[in-house]
Amino acid sequence: MLLIFDLDGVVYRGREPVPGMAELLSHLDARGDVIVYCTNNSRAHRSEYLERLRGLGLPATEDRIVTSARATALALVDPALVGPEVAWDRDRAGDGDGRPVMVVGAEGLAQEIRDVGLATVAPTEEGRAADPWAVVVGLDLELSHGRVSVAADVIRGGARFIATNRDPVFPTPTGFVAGAGSVVAAIEAPAGRGPDLIVGKPEPGLFIEAARVGGGEPGEAIVVGDGLTTDIAAAIRVGARSVLMLTGVTSQAQLETTPPNARPTLVARDAAELAAHLEALRG
Numbered sequence: 001m002l003l004i005f006d007l008d009g010v011v012y013r014g015r016e017p018v019p020g021m022a023e024l025l026s027h028l029d030a031r032g033d034v035i036v037y038c039t040n041n042s043r044a045h046r047s048e049y050l051e052r053l054r055g056l057g058l059p060a061t062e063d064r065i066v067t068s069a070r071a072t073a074l075a076l077v078d079p080a081l082v083g084p085e086v087a088w089d090r091d092r093a094g095d096g097d098g099r100p101v102m103v104v105g106a107e108g109l110a111q112e113i114r115d116v117g118l119a120t121v122a123p124t125e126e127g128r129a130a131d132p133w134a135v136v137v138g139l140d141l142e143l144s145h146g147r148v149s150v151a152a153d154v155i156r157g158g159a160r161f162i163a164t165n166r167d168p169v170f171p172t173p174t175g176f177v178a179g180a181g182s183v184v185a186a187i188e189a190p191a192g193r194g195p196d197l198i199v200g201k202p203e204p205g206l207f208i209e210a211a212r213v214g215g216g217e218p219g220e221a222i223v224v225g226d227g228l229t230t231d232i233a234a235a236i237r238v239g240a241r242s243v244l245m246l247t248g249v250t251s252q253a254q255l256e257t258t259p260p261n262a263r264p265t266l267v268a269r270d271a272a273e274l275a276a277h278l279e280a281l282r283g
């Protein structure tokens with residue numbers, strides 16, 4: 001069985017593990033299920049998540065961790081997602097040694113893009129001079145008027161505009177802060193248009209790439225997540241069945257006011273209920 005697990009609100013909540021999940025995931029892994037971990041986070045490289053997941057006692061390998069940064073990098077070399085012009089560019093460039101990708105985001109995102117064989121440049125005058133064919137936008141803590149201006153200018157000049165995700169905010173221990181979607185919006189205004197591709201949830205790209213690294217089709221996967229408008233919406237988009245965990249951002253009351261076509265296949269309050277549901281879905 002191909003299982004796509006969201007992270008925050010499902011396997012951990014902030015720094016605290018969700019009780020019983022490490023045991024359940026170890027059991028599923030031992031019996032041969034394929035577990036792929038997914039997050040809309042675009043800042044950290046997979047290696048940072050690997051350390052964190054292993055620290056919680058979860059079965060994980062770097063290949064089976066798909067952040068929106070990793071999925072974006074995979075999408076950049078996937079003509080089915082980014083379009084024929086990219087395949088053409090790569091053929092012309094040969095082994096990715098051609099025009100670079102401009103990254104408006106964290107070093108973890110740039111590293112993921114280099115990991116798939118593409119060169120990266122920063123949103124600076126020097127970066128613009130390297131003639132990037134795409135501008136990839138994630139959460140950028142160094143965002144400035146200059147970085148926004150250069151990125152928008154490169155997009156106006158014809159480069160692809162690709163967003164890791166459109167989350168307007170994300171939670172921190174001290175409250176909500178501006179997310180990658182805020183950076184996308186800042187560039188969208190001067191660029192005069194929106195992104196060509198948004199990879200993260202609720203768009204389907206993240207789960208498409210997650211299913212691919214898990215060796216299956218998205219429609220065969222079971223998505224386990226805590227967000228109705230992110231995890232469950234994306235699961236519905238790719239035709240996957242889903243289990244909504246009530247261990248994170250969604251309450252029972254919110255679920256009850258959700259229209260039937262936006263609901264998960266099943267709902268679990270804890271790891272024990274999830275275990276029972278997964279057995280039932282195994283069929």
Ligand SMILES: [Mg+2]
Nearest residue numbers: 006008009226
């Ligand atoms: Mg979550």
